[in-house]
Amino acid sequence: MNGIALDFAGVLTGLPGKWLLSGFLMTIYVTIAGSVLATILAVLLLGLRIAPSAPVRFVGIAIIEVFRNTPILVQFLFWYFAAFSLLPSSVRIFISTDHAWAVLPVNNLILSPEFLSAAWGLGLFTAAFLAEELRAGLNAMPRGQREAAISQGFGHWATLRLVLLPQALANSWQPLVTQYLNLMKLSSLASAISLAELTYQVRNIESYNAHTFEAFAVGTALYLLLGLVLGQILTRLGPRPHTNRPARPTPSEAAAKVVGASSDA
Amino acid sequence: MSTSASPLIELQNVHKWHGDLHVIDGIDLKVGRGEALAIIGPSGSGKSTLIRLINRLETISSGEIIIDGVPTAGFTGRALRELRTEIGFVFQQFNLYGHLNALDNVSLALRKVRGVPKAQASERARDLLDRVGLASKAHHFPSQLSGGQQQRVAIARALATEPKIVLFDEPTSALDPEMTGEVLSVIRELPKAGISILVVTHEMSFARDVADRVAFTDGGKILELEPPEVFFSTPKHPRTQRFLQQLLSPLSVVGAA
Numbered sequence: 001m002n003g004i005a006l007d008f009a010g011v012l013t014g015l016p017g018k019w020l021l022s023g024f025l026m027t028i029y030v031t032i033a034g035s036v037l038a039t040i041l042a043v044l045l046l047g048l049r050i051a052p053s054a055p056v057r058f059v060g061i062a063i064i065e066v067f068r069n070t071p072i073l074v075q076f077l078f079w080y081f082a083a084f085s086l087l088p089s090s091v092r093i094f095i096s097t098d099h100a101w102a103v104l105p106v107n108n109l110i111l112s113p114e115f116l117s118a119a120w121g122l123g124l125f126t127a128a129f130l131a132e133e134l135r136a137g138l139n140a141m142p143r144g145q146r147e148a149a150i151s152q153g154f155g156h157w158a159t160l161r162l163v164l165l166p167q168a169l170a171n172s173w174q175p176l177v178t179q180y181l182n183l184m185k186l187s188s189l190a191s192a193i194s195l196a197e198l199t200y201q202v203r204n205i206e207s208y209n210a211h212t213f214e215a216f217a218v219g220t221a222l223y224l225l226l227g228l229v230l231g232q233i234l235t236r237l238g239p240r241p242h243t244n245r246p247a248r249p250t251p252s253e254a255a256a257k258v259v260g261a262s263s264d265a
Numbered sequence: 266m267s268t269s270a271s272p273l274i275e276l277q278n279v280h281k282w283h284g285d286l287h288v289i290d291g292i293d294l295k296v297g298r299g300e301a302l303a304i305i306g307p308s309g310s311g312k313s314t315l316i317r318l319i320n321r322l323e324t325i326s327s328g329e330i331i332i333d334g335v336p337t338a339g340f341t342g343r344a345l346r347e348l349r350t351e352i353g354f355v356f357q358q359f360n361l362y363g364h365l366n367a368l369d370n371v372s373l374a375l376r377k378v379r380g381v382p383k384a385q386a387s388e389r390a391r392d393l394l395d396r397v398g399l400a401s402k403a404h405h406f407p408s409q410l411s412g413g414q415q416q417r418v419a420i421a422r423a424l425a426t427e428p429k430i431v432l433f434d435e436p437t438s439a440l441d442p443e444m445t446g447e448v449l450s451v452i453r454e455l456p457k458a459g460i461s462i463l464v465v466t467h468e469m470s471f472a473r474d475v476a477d478r479v480a481f482t483d484g485g486k487i488l489e490l491e492p493p494e495v496f497f498s499t500p501k502h503p504r505t506q507r508f509l510q511q512l513l514s515p516l517s518v519v520g521a522a
Contacts, residue, residue: 082373151320151354152374153346153426162377166364242363242406 009070011170011214020215022106023201024222029110030118030197031184031230038183042130049131050138052156060131067128075125080117080120080193108196118190118197126183133175170239177234181227196244198222221257271334272296273429274319279328281314281485288314290485291328296463298429301456303464303476305491307508310486312465316432319463320352332430353423353431356410357378357438359415361407367394367418375425384448392420398452413444417434420451424460431455433464437471443517452459469512481505 011020048060068076084092095113102111109115143165149159169236191200202219204214272295281289288311296302304312317323319330321340327337331346340348361370362456371390375381381389394400397417404464408416416436423431433452437445445468453475455462466472472493479496481489481504500506 102269137483142358142360144356144358145362148356148360148362151349151352152422153323153348153378154374155346159378161364162373167362170364238283238363242408 006214007211009213009217010211011205011218012208016208016211016215018106019201019204020198020218020222021195022108022227023198023204024220025104025106025200026108026115026195026197026225027184027187027223028107029104030115030122030190030195031226033110033115033119034122034126034183034187035180038126038130038180041123041127042134045127045131045138046134049135050160057242064128064131068247072121072125073187073192076193078098078118079121080113084113084117114190114193114195116196117193120185120240121190122183122187125186126179129179129182130176133172134165134168134176135214136203137172138164141168143169154155164238168242170241173240174235177231177238180234184226184230186224223255273300273333274330276319277329278320278329278332280326281311281318281323282326286419288485289318289326290415292485292487294314294490295485296430296461296485297477298459298461301453301474301476302461302463303479304463304482305467305469305472305479305508306482307337310482311484312487313424315408316354316434316463316465316484319430319432320349320354322354332450350374350426351428351430353420353426353428355416355419355431355433355436356425358438359407359412359414359419360515361419363407366404366406367399367410367421367459370407370418371422371425379426388419389447390425393424394418396424396454397421398447411444412440416440416444416448417451418447424455429440430461430463433462433466434477435465435467437466437468454469469497481508 010016030063045060045064048056049064051057053058087095092113095111095116098109099111103109138160145163145167147157149163154162155248188196188199189202190197194200198219205215273294273413273438274296276292276294279289279292280287288301290311294316304315306312310403314323317333318325325338329336331337332351334395335346338381339366341371341487348372359363361367362373365373368390371393372381372383372386375386376405383437391400391403394403397420399417399421405414407418410418420431436452437448440448450469451469452462452471456477464476473494476493478490479493480487481496481500481502483504489496489500489505491500496505497509500509
């Protein structure tokens with residue numbers, strides 16, 4: 001390391017250490033809030049997108065295409081600078097006021113224009129992708145599943161809810177997990193609207209004591225850790241397709257199989 | 266079997282177009298209570314469409330279908346959904362709900378369409394699985410069952426809402442030959458319980474042994490409709506004759522063509 005003396009204590013202790021912890025937690029909070037919003041909005045968007053009525057479907061397509069095909073940074077800026085100012089002033093004042101009950105550890109305010117814009121922006125942006133992944137999962141369902149439900153007297157929505165979606169969800173779970181992981185990573189862009197999340201705090205350290213390399217190294221490691229943990233949790237919590245039961249291999253068996261297959265080749 | 270005074274199902278001049286294609290061409294048909302009707306015919310003759318029109322998996326282009334004295338061609342929405350609970354449908358590819366075990370496959374419509382409480386619905390589902398000889402497989406998922414077992418669960422599912430009619434769309438065509446027997450023996454019990462069955466099939470032995478009447482369809486019309494003993498021994502229509510001849514000695518006909 002020519003001329004670079006690494007000093008991790010300079011970012012892990014004292015004020016910088018506190019900032020990193022606070023930013024890391026804020027990234028987690030905004031990821032959770034964004035994911036919950038994304039899930040709810042995805043169900044609504046999917047409902048519009050596959051509604052029996054053509055005008056309703058068109059509304060769904062329009063919303064999905066707008067939020068899928070514009071940069072999330074632009075969307076953050078829009079919600080934070082443009083949309084927020086359109087709220088009634090009483091609401092804006094309420095949001096901008098410090099409320100003790102809205103402070104999470106470590107000193108992270110979640111009722112703030114920054115947090116709400118970021119969570120909402122992440123939620124809507126991700127919902128557009130989730131809805132499309134779910135729709136792809138639905139389209140991949142054999143036509144017979146729908147026909148069987150219709151022939152039993154289920155209506156459009158009951159067929160979706162009871163027969164098609166549970167299976168589509170299981171089939172498209174991995175791509176859905178990818179979208180939730182993307183949401184977590186995209187939260188770093190909310191630093192542009194001053195949300196004090198991990199990236200924001202890393203840059204804060206940079207300007208505070210110029211430990212640029214160490215700060216970014218630790219920040220990157222924390223994102224990696226969060227991504228790996230989140231991916232594992234979501235994969236384990238997710239529904240599983242019943243197609244290969246009961247012989248569903250454990251991960252180690254599956255790995256052994258892959259190794260075996262490649263050595264055969 | 267009776268086709269007398271009040272048929273359970275009556276088709277009146279039913280037509281179905283797919284674009285320019287005239288799939289069903291003015292069919293009139295009466296099916297009695299507890300009657301077993303086999304529908305045979307070459308591929309693309311409209312035989313599957315015919316039964317799919319009865320529970321409206323296909324829309325009717327024109328004509329009327331009277332079920333139990335009620336004209337149903339105009340049914341939409343709730344009335345149509347209720348009609349469908351009175352008509353069981355069994356598919357060639359079984360179409361069991363892949364995410365549910367056998368018991369839940371059978372009880373789902375009871376619970377969610379009919380609103381039967383869960384315990385009661387499960388009880389009835391267990392009885393039905395027992396009736397098709399699969400009580401021991403109640404907690405197996407479709408992917409854990411053989412084709413014949415899946416089709417028997419599908420029949421139990423079709424019977425869950427106590428329909429008066431069960432429609433079968435080539436119920437044994439996707440099965441290995443050694444499994445067709447177990448499915449056909451379940452199907453043949455239904456008319457004895459007063460259920461009318463319409464079976465689109467390629468199983469001539471089933472048509473001969475179980476059906477009260479056999480309908481031969483071609484070009485969207487029913488060309489012949491006779492009891493099996495008449496149908497198989499003295500078919501009147503030349504196309505029926507050719508079809509049966511083809512079945513009996515396929516190689517000679519292919520060679521001649």
